[in-house]
Amino acid sequence: MRITCPLCGDRDRREFYYYGDAVYADRPAEGAAPEAWDAYLHLRDNPAGETRDLWYHEMGCSAWIEVTRNTVTHAVLATRLLAERGQTGEGGPSGEGEPKPRRKGKPE
Amino acid sequence: MIRLIEKTPCEALLPVTCGALTLREIVGDRVTSVAPLKGQGAKLATALKKLGLGWPAPNTAIASATAAILWTGRDQAFLIGADPEGLDGLAALTDQSDGWARMRLEGPGAADVLARLVPLDLRGFAPGQAARSQLGHMMAILTAPEKGSFDIMVFRSMAETAVHEIHHAMKAVSARAAL
Structure with missing residues (x-):
């Protein structure tokens, strides 16, 4: 499996660390309803098809990447830097950057 | 006062030679x-x-x-x-001058040696390019002083492992070339 790093180009999967669903990048705002936190922390779809998740280019450029891929065909459909999602985002999903209150907050 | 002895990251490890391939240390640069x-x-x-x-x-x-x-x-x-x-x-x-072990791999087949350790196609790697990738399980930075030669940087703490792994691959590539 190869993942196209937006900076480094096509790279072997071994260079990347898998984090989880892309929803981890949309941390609920402070004071959000418990339902929003429950959804953020625990509720995940398990799609047969297109999914978005976060990968860290650990052995490469150290960028966090949002990967859109298909779990049925294993095709990697799109990648982009997580930092490019928000206007001000700089860091990874651990909250190093500015908070990005874009989460819909609706339990699935 | 304790007398500290300055050692380079690959002291007593390099240079090594296998056939026409050589791996030597690059020292001194800031x-x-x-x-x-x-x-x-x-x-x-x-x-x-x-x-x-x-x-x-x-x-x-x-x-x-x-x-x-x-x-x-x-x-x-x-x-x-x-x-x-x-x-x-x-x-x-x-x-970071003391934080990295820097070495140069030269000779025909140098790209074949790294092909055993690095998940990149380095056959066309040329001066002006730089790659951040892995060498075995180590993070590494690769550049090309000229086409077919490679400057390799790994964390200083991994100097001995890096030399061991590269030397092992050098031996295997030269053994195949000698068949």
Whole structure:
């Protein structure tokens, strides 16, 4: 499996660390309803098809990447830097950057 | 006072030779990590031009007669062989001179040696390119002093493992070549 790093180009999967669903990048705002936190922390779809998740280019450029891929065909459909999602985002999903209150907050 | 003995990262490990392949240590250059501060990218590029270099695009390296700057990650580059003059206030600067083991792999088949350790196709790797990848399980930075030769940087703490792994691959590639 190869993942196209937006900076480094096509790279072997071994260079990347898998984090989880892309929803981890949309941390609920402070004071959000418990339902929003429950959804953020625990509720995940398990799609047969297109999914978005976060990968860290650990052995490469150290960028966090949002990967859109298909779990049925294993095709990697799109990648982009997580930092490019928000206007001000700089860091990874651990909250190093500015908070990005874009989460819909609706339990699935 | 305790007398400290200065040792290079690959002291007593290098050089090694296998057939026409050689691996030797590169020592002595100052290595500075340069990470642009927010909004200072353009000024930083100008300051680096004064050093005869510039800000390297991803996967590239810029070299002058005496120094080089390598792209080493998102918003990060390594300035090698030059003092970071005029960069104060434009970038976060960290001296990493003693933090890295630097070695040069030369000889016919050098790309075949690295093909056993690095998940990149390095057959066309040429001066002006820089790659951040893995060497075995070690993070590494690769550049090409000339086509077919490689400058390899790994964390200093991993010098012995890196030399062992590269030497092992060198032996295997030369053994095959001798068949």
